[in-house]
Amino acid sequence: MDVLSENKELEAALYAGVDYAVWLRHQSPKPLLPFMLFFNGGKISEVREVIGDKPDALFDEALQQLLYPFEQALMCVEARIQNGLEEDQDIILIKGFDNSATLGVMIGQKILGIESGQLFKRVGKPVLFSNKVPLPVYVGQTPIPYQLQPANIATQTVTEADGLTREVMYAGHVNASYLTYTLLQACKQLIGQQDAGFSGKINIHLVPGMPTIGDFEKFVLDDFITRIANLKATAQWEQLTARKIDIQFNYAS
Structure with missing residues (x-):
């Protein structure tokens, strides 16, 4: 994916976010329920479902009510996009934020669900849609920010x-x-x-x-x-x- 060479901690969280969404979706014929992932120390520290008609507003509200600082936070939804002359394509959209920056990113991973009658699969690689997504609320950095260690x-x-x-x-x-x-x-x-x-x-x-x-x-x-x-x-x-x-x-x- 290598979309965030300047912030490897957030990029590693995004890898986990895509995998987590695929894990929830790969055996289900129904779209994902929106959810959030919070990371501390390089690991998922909390998973929170977001249920409602306006997930973006609920995502922002959840961040504003958060009682502890996060290092990275992801907001995940499923959508359908126009795919030229072909059929609409299911896609997992993920907004990702790091508490060290006021701007986050949005990426998308196209998928083919089992409701198609075929085996579930990822379609292509994750795509970067934006690297200028405003952080809804500043929650403050953790005292000793996590630094990504290489997977040697x-x-x-x-x-x-x-x-x-x-x-x-x-x-x-x-x-x-x-x-x-x-x-x-x-x-x-x-x-x-x-x-x-x-x-x-x-x-x-x-x-x-x-x-x-x-x-x-x-x-x-x-x-x-x-x-x-x-x-x-x-x-x-x-x-x-x-x-x-x-x-x-x-x-x-």
């Missing part, structure tokens, strides 16, 4: 008895969505090399530093595997080698 990935290539190689990765981050974004780039590069000597096996060890693996985090990790499987580079490599990409996560105890 250590890799090791292991040669198997049959002469083929497998890739072992060690990775962890408090934000599962930001972690899988970083892993996605690493796996794209690995598979894109089209190496016939690669077995297709990728073992990813999640090191301490990951949050508790709940339903949302499990979805994010499973969805990452699906997205890798759907890459054009994956299809090309599998056709070249007649093997399958096989990604396994190992959770730290």
Whole structure:
């Protein structure tokens, strides 16, 4: 997505916001209920549904009534947009704010819902609509603002008895969505090399530093595997080698 090179903390929150909305929507034939996500320390600290006819006004009201400072806040709704001569497109719209700035952003992620009769899928990548969305209310910065730590990935290539190689990765981050974004780039590069000597096996060890693996985090990790499987580079490599990409996560105890 890389829409906010000057504010990586907000960008990481937006990754989580898109994933959270997709998680809520992927098995439902109905549009999303509007909701808000608040972040502190790089993690989701509160999820709040917003029910009413005017979600934008309710979003603003919720911020004004907030009793504690947030580091990042997201406002998520689903809408339909005109798509040229094609059918209207469902889209998840997210306004994102960081308490260090008076202006936030709005991004959109197109989706295809299961009500279409097809499998749920994201359509394309998130798109930046605006980077000048006014913050409805200033709530003050936290005493020690969170600074995003990189999702460092250590890799090791292991040669198997049959002469083929497998890739072992060690990775962890408090934000599962930001972690899988970083892993996605690493796996794209690995598979894109089209190496016939690669077995297709990728073992990813999640090191301490990951949050508790709940339903949302499990979805994010499973969805990452699906997205890798759907890459054009994956299809090309599998056709070249007649093997399958096989990604396994190992959770730290």
